[in-house]
Amino acid sequence: MTPHPAPGATAWLRQEEHSLFAFATASAVPDGFGWLDTRGAVVDDRPTETWITARMTHVFSLADLRGEPRAGRLADHGVRALASGLLHDADHGGWHDAVPGDAGSEGRDQRARKGAYPHAFVVLAAASATVAGRPGARELLTRALGVIEEHFWDEDAGALLESWDPAWTTTEDYRGANSNMHAVEAFLAAADATGDHRWTRRALRIAERLVHGVAREHGWRLPEHFTPDWQPLPDYNRDEPDHPFRPYGSTTGHLMEWSRLLVHLAVALEQAGEPVPPWLEIDARALYDHAAERGWGTDGNDGFPYTLDWADTPVVRERMHWVAAEATLAAWALDRRFGEDARAGHYDRWWRYAARHHVDTEHGGWHHELDPEGRPAGGVWSGKPDTYHAYQAVLLPQGTLAPSVAGGLLPTTTPGGNL
Template sequence: MTAGRNFTHIPSTRSWLESRPHRLWLAAEGRQLLDFSKNARLEHGFGPLDGKGRLAEDSVADTILTARMTHAYGLAALQGLPGCGALAQHGVDCLRGPLRDARHGGWMPDEKHPDDRKQAYLHAFVALAGSTAVVLGLEGGQALLDDAISVLNAHFWCEKDGVMRESFATDWSDEEDYRGANSNMHSTEMCMALADVTGDPVWLERALRIVTRFIHTYAKAERYAVPEHFNRNWDMLRDYDRDKPTDSLRPFGMTPGHFAEWSHLVLKLEAALLLRGIPAPEWMLDDARGLFDQAVRSGWHVDETPGLIYTIDWDHKPHVRVRAHWVQAEAITAALSLFRRTGAAEYEGWYRRIWDYVDRFCIDRVEGSWFNEVDPKGHVSEEIYPGKADLYHAYQATLAPVLPLAPSLATAIAQGALDDQI
């Protein structure tokens, strides 16, 4: 079970998740994140903001950010938050227009690099944005989703392996000799949203195949530390990006934040299967526990200071020690998901403990939003992530505590799951 090191909060008989003041705090924090990121709007999508919430003069629309913003503002619009629906519609229009590859299909990474490779990671977020747009009823939302599903089926889904292929040249030639856990993790989230929106259970079947391979097979064999990098023959690439320890998508070693993220995705998939009357494998809860336990065992308080670090090496020792904001956000969601699933007080304790860390070190009460990363002592760092480009992880961490494990976020909000929460 999880270690009690530096455990400063003893859960009371009443959970924070049952507290109306806590839910009000979450809602207020979510709104400030949304308000800060509204400045990211560009003519052809959304771009990265600096620490003060400003766009650079030469900013161009980034497709991953545009898809994430479309999804996040779509979730906000479903709650009735003014101004958010227009931003989500802007995202749909740009994903269907200037950011789409009109010649070969699929999506470009940004306007400056139309010939860069087409990535599963990016396309998972485009499909997620499309699914949220459909739930919200945005103009062009169904067309965006249909287009994304067509691309996923034609190019990315590998039926033989039960995972997503990683990347291709812009004309869909030259498949990369790589299989990555990160892109498949976000594809798992996408698959659950697509299952809810399309009604097609094939997406849950695909999500389960992804989880079975990456978690129940490979991660379990590594004591629930998730290996990230493989070639197409499923040889584990232990030296992959050894010279790029701070790569933002494929760093060397293993990423405790991903252990936590996979943990709650496994529980959400279990809940999604059961909600549809589909049997869920008995190992899913044990695997979710193992993933979270390994995340905090190998990643928390490694410098005698709190916070989850970015990466560990193959001996489960700290490698890159900065604390990225998204890692803390995903650990919050994992802790609350395990508490909701098991009722075990230790997970309520972790939920409080990680929020306390975020409140002290991540929230920028001068300029707004969250610092993208801090160093072990809590000082602002830009070793991996410059500025404050991301809304997706932090905003979802304010929503997950007030929503069920299934269905997925947009569908749950549309079905009224928030109506009695705040």
């Protein structure tokens, strides 16, 4: 009898890749891609949102590069929805957070704002679809980058503004690390797709401000909320600590994600023929090591609590699937870059946990949230909204370490990795 492959092994990753793709195919709706429930059906009373539509367009573009049947058609559906569907603002440009008239995830009409977070994912989706050669993707990428250039990029700060009203007249009195972190990912993907390394340099500026500046100055804990002049707000949302996008405290999963992105950034700079600042790799290691030490099992149970306070005490103890996914990817990227066996051991541990607790072998997809004992929960995230984090987690270790996920899947690359 052939032994079942271990979680994280290539055969297991490939099997889970197919499973996640099959689960995700049910998300298509006329306006883009919808929010899936625990059994993989679209939740009818939730809006079609830009961030989910963009993330799923990115996923289906990656799946197309992998040769999945139907993936190309689904990627094309997403490109069309973003380019000319109701999510796009034909009057003022850019993208609504959700289809106008729908109540958003926070219970309000999401026409009221246009956020950097969903716009970063539009760039990512368009870049990945461009690499996959999907029709209309390059035009969408050009348009999305133009919106970033005109409305979000702050050259003086070297980072993004957070959000605007629909007509681009008033910007939010807040700056956020989360949207800027995803802008790093999106800018690296855009540079990979276009060859324009202005976006690589901008990704470096964001990372230098938030990681080499703020995180390093705070003992490798990253305050994520700021005033308009980038002064940290450590008590922001103390009264709403489990906010899905702007939680109070330090978010271990984002430290892992930043660690991986710094490695991708170093690779991107090398490929662009530009100098790689030594701090990039030093900080990548420091972020990962502190996140692993402070976050894993810190409340006595396996897994990473969602958030910690500034003394590293768990605040929200629920375990999120994206944190486990990003932990495996950070361990993989650091080991791939440096060949350090200690992180290879972490990779195995994080994958065993994800396979045991997050992977839903009954209904498909991953449980997005668990209670501290590892049982499915839904206080912060209900259902299984999208497969972006999980799909990347099973895909990256099968490809090469490149500036972007899509770039690492191109046929000209050679699958690799030390794990």
